[in-house]
Amino acid sequence: MKKILLGLLAIVVTLVSCTDHEEIEIAYQTNMSITASHLFDIYSTVVGDEFNMKGTNNGNWNINLHAFIYDNNGNLVKSVEEQYPSLTSTLNFNLDLLPGKYSVVAIAEFSGTLAGHNYKFWNISNTEKLNDLSIVESDTICNSPFETLGITSSEFEIGDRMENILIDIRPVTGLLQVIIWDDDFSGIGKDGFSIYAPDVENLTIYAPDLKQVVKFNGVNPTYDYGDQATRYPIQIHSPKSQFEKKGPKQSLGYRALLPQENRDFYWELQCVKGAGQKYFLNGKDWQMSDLTDNKLNIQPGKQYVMDLLLDGTFLYVQDYNPEVDMFERLQSIQGFINKKNIKKALDERYDKYVGMSKNTIETYLDQESWYTTETTTNYWGTGLISSITARFTDSTMTKANRIMLMWAISSQAELDVVTEVLSEMYTPWDEDSTENIKQFINSTTLEEVTVMISWDLHNGCLYFDAIN
Template sequence: MKKILFGLVALVAAFTSCTEQEDIEIAYQTDMFITASHIFDSYTTVLGDEFEMKGTENGEWDLNLHAFIYDQDGILVKKVEEQYPSLESTMKVDMDLLPGKYSVVAIADFMGTFVGEDYKFWNISNETSLRDLKIVESSTICNSPFETLGIATREFEVGNRVENLSIDIKPVTGLLQTIIWDDDFSNRGTDGFSFYAPNIKDLTIFAQDLKQVVKFDGGTNPIYDYGEQASRYPIMTHSPKAQFERRGPTQSLGFRALLPQENRDFYWELNCVPGAGQGLFPDGEDWQMSNLTDNKLNIQSGKQYVMDLLLDATYLYVQDYDPNVDMFERLGNIQAFINKKTIKKQLEEKYDIYVGMSRGSIETYLDKESWYTTENTTSYFGDGLISFITVRYTDSSMEKSNRVMLTWAISTDAEFRAVTEVLSEMYTPWEKGSTEDVKQFINGETLEEATVGISWDFHNKCLYFDSIR
């Protein structure tokens, strides 16, 4: 009897042990569907086909989709990677996973061929651990929107029922549209090209300290760090000389995809044909570097930005992209900004303070010597947009000036308007003395407070500062 009871207990124990082991090994089928079909939806094209992966002059591109699934400890349990010829493709991930909590990192990037060169923009490494997972931008330059990087992360739990997951990857980068204008805006060029174009061999736009690395540090939220080329990050390279010689388009379009970062500014460097800098730039040097852009970008995921370089003005401007403003309207706005900025700099001298000064004091302030003198006037060569500065005195002793006249080297309506606008900000408009061709201002709040009257004569391109006391 004891033997029978012992046998039954052993049998029950064996059966229980087998069932518990079977429960632990049961895996629940969860299907995951991953797409990046909307990765460019928040962006706007310029020519209409820049986001087409095949069949255009923008290269031949393939979409890479990656799925890395991690357990609660951040250890990789499954990896699936596929390549597709179309954005409309969907990657199905079949997952036989034990019950528990997981996280997935889904990545979309592109690789392909452009102008005979092969490009792969992003390199994924250390995927076996979520803490070590890293995505690093390659050092190659290709001005294409297919540099865009998409990332989607999700935490999920496998339980006792089937649940399918759908992931639509969105861009983690922002898209910077770049346009270099080789156009002749000054009427000094040839065949529609800027007068600079034949003499500038190469020009490169750079950024400082751009972030180029995506990390996770164990969490599912991406963080961004600096890469090896952060200190001099090339945005776009261009040869105005080559473009001029082949009589190509006067506008060159490109794109760069940039990871999120605040307060990012840019600058350019150029190299002239040997010796050409002497006739093009004040210092006569063949190598030139610009100041940093006046405004800065706060780069955010999925946002679009635009950069315009006007070769004729050697000026670089960046801003948020407004799809409601076309490129030529934007160009006009930038030219107006440049005109105003240039003219404002010319008038920072505050020429009204010279009225009443002696010749010696004026020449000390101007740091110039007269090139022409009469009984009661002195004339000086100007700088920039001011061709000449002429000072008139009350008598031949030249101890007290009563007029300072600036002769301007400007020709466009936009420039005339810019002078008027800057004067309106610096001085008080005096409508009583203004006509269609002459705008009047005073250097005080009221006529009683003013000591100098300012007249801007459109017709003669002259700006007069006259004593009224």
């Protein structure tokens, strides 16, 4: 019996010894829930239903939720992906991971159909390692807010107790709202459409370059250029098609853009053959604009708005202000265009023509007089200036003592803008100004004045007169 007891004791000691030296790792249950239900909460709509995924003219969309879990060395240890028909859906799963430090990259992107075409905006690849993970924008153009890309990435730790981790994915793209105005703002169009609309076959808005790739530095997203780094189409439009089918005069679209500093834009248009001679000084059927005067600093979750006024062949971009509706914004842009065009006309500095000879003036104007009297010559103006008249001291026409500009404007707002621009260029001379005649001098002091500028708002005439 004693030998038996000693044998049992040896077995117990052996078992205890084995337990003391082996570490048994336990995976504590950790639940992760991922949602993108608030992806559009910070954005505003124009029509009201643009963010509805089903049941509207905006297409039929699904949201794709992805979760990639990486260990402390950046190796993929778990991935879960599901597609849902509703933005309010939640991706739930259990991690079943051992205690330790991990990283999660949660991604929300959309796929679906619009006007009979299938679209998927973002392609995820190289998921096996965090530093290789890549999200690349498709080169397909679809003007939809569902181009929005959401990413939330962070580090987390699994300990020795049960946990629930909730991730609410937010956008990393900024949302650009695009409105093309085919309206007749000049009063000389047809059927309410711009004078250009019947003859402009194609109108495309471009960005010189855009970032299209998401990479990761640790868990932090970084943004870079893709294969299509230049001449990136933002929206394609046909005013001619809209005019012919009597469609809407305003065309609304959206683009989701990755973060980027100082982003500007431009447009190109193609007229029907020969129409360019009617509309443009160079007579060409193909036209390209300058870059937008202002630039956007695109940031995650911010909203921007782009307006293209066909009647003014003018493109303007700015931060979106939900307190200002589209028609108030339009009025403000029209005011900006008026001032820009008026300033461009006055930048010629016609006060310098005072004292010049007829030949010198014609060299500057690059044209000959179309009508001449004994002491005056008349020239065609450009843009908002319909005609230019030079008056000389005598018939030799060697010294001009007056330059008169006749303006092709009529609204009080335009007339007031001329006053505003003159006030910025010259020194107001209030002593002799009246309600209808505003006067300025071409110097800051009266002693140095050589030209008096008189702006006749009633008749739309601007005079530059020599001071003897």
